[in-house]
Amino acid sequence: MIKSIIFYHIIALVLGFFLDLLIGDPHWIYHPVRFIGLIISLLEKIFIGRDAGKEKSEDGIERNESDTNGGRSESEKNREKLESDRDKGSNKTKIFYGVLTVIIVLFLTLFITSLLIVGSYMLNDYLGLVVETLMTYFILATKSLKYESMKVYKALQTGTLDDARKAVSMIVGRDTENLSEE
Secondary structure, three states, X not given: OHHHHHHHHHHHHXXXXXXXXXXXXXXXXXXXXXXXXXXXXXXXXHHOHHXXXXXXXXXXXXXXXXXXXXXXXXXXXXXXXXXXXXXXXXXXXXXXXXXXXXXXXXHHHHHHHHHHHHHHHHHOHHHHHHHHHHHHHHHOOHHHHHHHHHHHHHHHHHOOHHHHHHHHHHHHOOOOOOOOOO
């Protein structure tokens, strides 16, 4: 029994790997990793987004128009210290929410994946093998990562830094606007 389960997992791993080498990431379907990205974005909006409206002025201090000498009053210094202290607490809060986001995303991913794979195997061994093969195929990105990373390399060799940043954005899905060549 255990040998057959391990055998199915090995077959699914090998088949998923070969599917990835042959096809790469499909652009015609909504990739499961994008769902994970949507969950992360949603949690980020829930946890951090509520502080988004609390933007400070450029220098972090609200100035009175009547303050003509450029100096800061005692109340402005106190306000600046309070904002600095709040920012430190805000960073701790962001770290807490970041860790909480990681835990939630990992739990949801593990739960949904386990439910799909175990449920499929409970219905039929071959259905389980097909589902596990497809899930393995989706999590491996050997061909696509090579293809996309070579675009970054070529852009750095022959193109501009902006081209390389755009190519990196196809891999990471995050803001690449301020990345240096390194």
